[in-house]
Amino acid sequence: MRVGVVTFPGSLDDRDAARAVRAVGAEAVSLWHGDRDLHGVDAVILPGGFSYGDYLRCGAIARFAPVMEVLVPSAQAGLPVLGICNGFQVLCESHLLPGALIRNDHRKFSCVDQTLRVENATTAWTSQYAAGQEIVVPLKNGEGGFVADEDTLDRLEGEGRVVFRYVGDNPNGSYRAIAGVTNERGNVVGLMPHPEHAVEPGFGPTTDGLALFESILMQTVSA
Structure with a gap:
């Protein structure tokens, strides 16, 4: 399986994401923000960092990168x-996922080992978890508060599209403690915490993030 990892100017977790892909036996394929070709990959990861310096809004410039011109319709397909x-x-700026991410409600950068509850274990990226399972992965952000209008939040809850939820203290003021969501089809998932920093013993608080990358590998194998 070949998993593309996109690098934007300002990406800083692209190598970690590629390392997580290799940890489950898949091939990590580097994709540049200026590419207009996904090079035949089976899945794509948009990594953490500060694409284009987070100017305007986080992700607001990246959504117009050439690679997104091919990624958006591919994700929709x-x-x-x-x-x-x-x-x-x-993903939110590109309207592949609903809602938006805004500055943490306490106005400070958060960097903690965060407990999450897996709310949806049926997406392309969560099938190797169990619904209700609690995992611990790092969280590091200054603008990680997930927000949406009440109708959108109710729809996400009602359709089972909340994928991860914060357990314990809400670290950034996300509405309804939502840490990650999916699209209707379940192939696109976004989350604020960093599973790629919890895939190997001795490097991160746990190896709880590994199942996220195993899930996409298993889906492709079964397909």
Whole structure:
């Protein structure tokens, strides 16, 4: 399986995402923000960082990158896409996912080992978890508060599209403690915490993030 990892100017977790892909035995394929070709990959990860310096809004410029011109229609057609932290912001700005990410309600950068509850274990990226399972992965953001209008939040809840939820203290003021969501089809997932920093013993608080990358591998194998 070949998983593309996009690098934007300002990406800083692209190598970590590629390392997580390799940890489950898949091939990590580097994709540049200026590419207009996904090079035949089976899935794509938009990594964390500060694409284009977070100017205007986080992810607001990245949504217009040439690579997004091919990624958006591919995702709409079913290509599995994962957005982590800044990648989540890019997916929301690109309207592949609903809602928006705004500055943390306490106005400070958060960097903690965060407990999450898996709310939806049926997406392309969460099938190796169990619904209700609690995991611990790092969280590091200054603009990680997930917001949406009440109708959108109710629809996400009602359709089972909340994928991850913060457990314990809400670290950034996200509405309804939402840490990650999916599209209607379940192939596009965005989350603010960093599973790619929890895939190997001794490097991160746990290895709880590994199942996210195993999930996409298993989906492709079964397909």
